[in-house]
Amino acid sequence: MKTLTLNPIAKVAGEVHLPGSKSISNRVLLLAALAEGTTFITNLLDSDDVKHMLNALTALGVSYKLSACRTKCEVHGLGGLFNHPHALTMFLGNAGTAMRPLTAALAASKVDITLTGEPRMYERPIGHLVDALRQLNAEISYLDNDGFPPLRIHGKALSGGKMQIDGSISSQFLTAVLMVAPLLDGDSEIDIIGELVSKPYIDITLALMQRFGVSVTHHDYKTFSIAGNQLYKSPGHWLVEGDASSASYFLAAAAIKGGSIKVTGIGKHAVQGDIHFADALAAMGADVAWGDDYIMVTRNQLNGIDRDYNAIPDAAMTIATTALFAKGPTVIRNVYNWRVKETDRLAAMATELRKVGAEVEEGHDYLKIVPPAQLKHASIATYNDHRMAMCFSLVALSDTPVTIEDPDCTAKTFPGYFDTFARLAL
Ligand SMILES: O=C(O)C1=C[C@@H](OP(=O)(O)O)[C@@H](O)[C@H](O)C1
Numbered sequence: 001m002k003t004l005t006l007n008p009i010a011k012v013a014g015e016v017h018l019p020g021s022k023s024i025s026n027r028v029l030l031l032a033a034l035a036e037g038t039t040f041i042t043n044l045l046d047s048d049d050v051k052h053m054l055n056a057l058t059a060l061g062v063s064y065k066l067s068a069c070r071t072k073c074e075v076h077g078l079g080g081l082f083n084h085p086h087a088l089t090m091f092l093g094n095a096g097t098a099m100r101p102l103t104a105a106l107a108a109s110k111v112d113i114t115l116t117g118e119p120r121m122y123e124r125p126i127g128h129l130v131d132a133l134r135q136l137n138a139e140i141s142y143l144d145n146d147g148f149p150p151l152r153i154h155g156k157a158l159s160g161g162k163m164q165i166d167g168s169i170s171s172q173f174l175t176a177v178l179m180v181a182p183l184l185d186g187d188s189e190i191d192i193i194g195e196l197v198s199k200p201y202i203d204i205t206l207a208l209m210q211r212f213g214v215s216v217t218h219h220d221y222k223t224f225s226i227a228g229n230q231l232y233k234s235p236g237h238w239l240v241e242g243d244a245s246s247a248s249y250f251l252a253a254a255a256i257k258g259g260s261i262k263v264t265g266i267g268k269h270a271v272q273g274d275i276h277f278a279d280a281l282a283a284m285g286a287d288v289a290w291g292d293d294y295i296m297v298t299r300n301q302l303n304g305i306d307r308d309y310n311a312i313p314d315a316a317m318t319i320a321t322t323a324l325f326a327k328g329p330t331v332i333r334n335v336y337n338w339r340v341k342e343t344d345r346l347a348a349m350a351t352e353l354r355k356v357g358a359e360v361e362e363g364h365d366y367l368k369i370v371p372p373a374q375l376k377h378a379s380i381a382t383y384n385d386h387r388m389a390m391c392f393s394l395v396a397l398s399d400t401p402v403t404i405e406d407p408d409c410t411a412k413t414f415p416g417y418f419d420t421f422a423r424l425a426l
């Protein structure tokens with residue numbers, strides 16, 4: 001297996017122009033495909049998750065032109081749902097932002113489709129979404145284990161109506177239903193069962209739908225109303241914000257061993273909840289400056305903090321390795337759904353943090369991290385989880401090297417991550 005050893009880095013500083021947001025790239029591609037008109041997308045993310053969405057659109061007959069650098073894309077919208085005459089099988093890797101929204105859109109389209117993915121995708125639940133769509137009479141069956149992909153979808157025109165969606169495991173199920181609801185025949189009313197997780201991702205969905213001409217009303221993320229029989233309308237040009245989750249590694253590096261690092265492509269008005277990772281760093285003691293199109297962090301003494309990170313589950317992983325450099329313990333709370341992402345992230349984080357010397361308590365939905373006096377060199381297993389690889393690069397900001405196993409797994413969202421990280425070392 002390929003490994004990458006990072007030598008100790010004494011200081012970091014510089015500027016990073018962020019690659020486009022994964023969450024926005026895959027949403028915009030799907031909305032642009034369904035919309036009336038042409039959408040000219042710039043700063044599209046070039047990564048595995050986005051390739052899976054693009055490949056799906058190709059298979060479904062959507063016409064688009066991708067630039068040679070793969071960060072510009074002109075999408076010719078269908079002006080409605082998909083319609084494909086032949087049965088298809090589509091491989092969606094481990095991309096939640098492709099699998100979940102496409103399941104809903106395809107269930108309401110005239111298609112006969114099998115959705116497959118990587119082995120880990122078959123362990124990531126999708127039952128709450130399928131249950132919701134079945135309330136509209138969608139025909140979806142499980143090909144292997146109940147509640148998990150692979151799925152067979154006999155798509156057909158669906159009417160909107162009343163639905164209940166369990167929101168306690170993933171917000172992506174609600175995102176999926178919200179995006180298809182305006183295209184259904186008749187209005188939809190959604191009741192959320194349980195407490196909705198990862199709420200800021202719903203704000204991304206609603207903001208993007210709004211830019212495509214569709215409004216949704218909701219009451220405190222508990223009930224959602226969407227008028228049916230609508231069409232999405234292309235907004236014309238679309239600049240994808242920088243990826244706020246990807247920004248977290250650079251901002252944390254500055255907080256630990258800056259110098260200052262400025263990330264550009266996101267700023268104080270960004271739609272992604274993960275920009276609030278910078279607030280968590282500030283609460284730990286880092287100096288944070290915000291602009292319209294940048295966030296800049298400068299090193300200061302970091303102290304451990306105890307917080308609920310349900311709203312920013314991806315960036316919260318970066319807090320776990322930043323905690324190795326803080327004074328006192330750090331507690332990351334209310335992140336049960338880490339267990340159903342690229343790997344069981346609570347277990348993986350606990351195991352790998354212990355390898356570098358931290359004392360870790362792994363709860364059902366939390367992690368308590370007590371930093372060691374001295375970090376140890378370790379070979380870090382990454383579990384085919386891009387964020388494990390990127391988070392543990394921060395260990396090199398000590399006087400100990402760190403070895404990252406399978407560093408190429410960052411391709412899911414950030415293929416050039418280690419080159420960009422290395423450029424910041426002084
Ligand atoms: O909607 C999205 O773009 C995402 C929502 C989050 O998932 P959950 O809602 O499952 O927490 C996040 O972890 C994922 O990386 C992207």
Ligand SMILES: C=C(OP(=O)(O)O)C(=O)O
Nearest residue numbers: 094095096097314341342
């Ligand atoms: C959970 C993640 O991905 P997905 O979109 O596949 O859910 C992630 O990127 O951390």
